[in-house]
Amino acid sequence: MTEIQRYVAFSADPRGGNPAGVVLDAGGLGDAEMLAIAAEVGYSETAFVTGRPGGAYRVRYFSPVLEVPFCGHATVATAAALGPGEHLFVTNAGEVPVTVGTDGVATLTSVATSVADLAAGDLTALLAALRWGRDDLDTALPPRVAYAGAYHPILAVTSRERLAGLDYDVPALKALMTERGWTTVQLVHRAGAAEFAVRNPFPIGDVYEDPATGAAAAALGGYLRELGLVPADATLLLRQGDDLGRPSRITVRLVPGEPGVRVSGAAVPIAT
Structure with missing residues (x-):
């Protein structure tokens, strides 16, 4: 059964920040299924970890109505769900390294601007x-x-x-x-x-x-x-x-x- 976690990003208080859905075990889900889950969750984005090629996390992001190439707040939420340490996300926009501290603060480095x-x-x-x-x-x-x-x-x-x-x-x-x-x-x-x-x-x-x-x-x-x-x-x-x-x-x-x-x-x- 797919587990949907819910986080807020860019706040230490769940009453602030931007809510994001996080699915860490989305390897068996198709596009339509991920879109349906994102619509059911109802947040601006839900992140789906669809695999871990070479140790990196393949991550995709869906709003309730469409996929977007990259989402920062859902990246921060997903990294927090993975826990402290250094993580590498492979997104539709490219590779995004993320570091999570023991204080729960996540830092992503975007693709070239x-x-x-x-x-x-x-x-x-x-x-x-x-x-x-x-x-x-x-x-x-x-x-x-x-x-x-x-x-x-x-x-x-x-x-x-x-x-x-x-x-x-x-x-x-x-x-x-x-x-x-x-x-x-x-x-x-x-x-x-x-x-x-x-x-x-x-x-x-x-x-x-x-x-x-x-x-x-x-x-x-x-x-x-x-x-x-x-x-x-x-x-x-x-x-x-x-x-x-x-x-x-x-x-x-x-x-x-x-x-x-x-x-x-x-x-x-x-x-x-």
């Missing part, structure tokens, strides 16, 4: 779907599309209040994201030199918003590094989930010479 321009037409459509105006944008953090295992457009606003008032057009944003192959949208307010408030709509996964998004956190780290907006060896704090009543804290670390981005956070089981 990349950053591309956001087309003018896409920016217009994105702003319309978000019901934002161009005057809401922080010109110090220009719009881009960043990648760290999945693609995320990044938009920064000048005020925390604008971020807190998120109320987007779900069908319009879902259609745009589906057409462009974006997994979530990383919405950002810079609260300090090394601190950011972030929110992440995820309508393509049939989820209005993620309370914590490790893949987008890694993409944001790559974006800030590529544009020279933080030091090359920066350690950043991302505050997410506060507007949803599920506070999440994500640490992003940039290491000079390392093409990926390190993303850290606590994970704890959810009592059932």
Whole structure:
């Protein structure tokens, strides 16, 4: 019988963070079965360990309605379920090493990041779907599309209040994201030199918003590094989930010479 574990990631309190399903014995499951389990669990993602080739863990990630190439919070949850030590995950996006400390904090290192321009037409459509105006944008953090295992457009606003008032057009944003192959949208307010408030709509996964998004956190780290907006060896704090009543804290670390981005956070089981 398949065992489904439930964890929250990026919080030491099960009332915070982002819940994730974890199935460590999914080797006998087909795609339809994994999708059905993810839909039944109902979290933004459930991670499935489908094998262990060469000692690495083959991991796949399903939202309630589709598979995604990489998911950071479900990676942190799965690593916590495996226990302290060093683990290597083989994902659809590539290899992702994860270290888990005895304190329950997991640190993943993403695949190599990349950053591309956001087309003018896409920016217009994105702003319309978000019901934002161009005057809401922080010109110090220009719009881009960043990648760290999945693609995320990044938009920064000048005020925390604008971020807190998120109320987007779900069908319009879902259609745009589906057409462009974006997994979530990383919405950002810079609260300090090394601190950011972030929110992440995820309508393509049939989820209005993620309370914590490790893949987008890694993409944001790559974006800030590529544009020279933080030091090359920066350690950043991302505050997410506060507007949803599920506070999440994500640490992003940039290491000079390392093409990926390190993303850290606590994970704890959810009592059932």
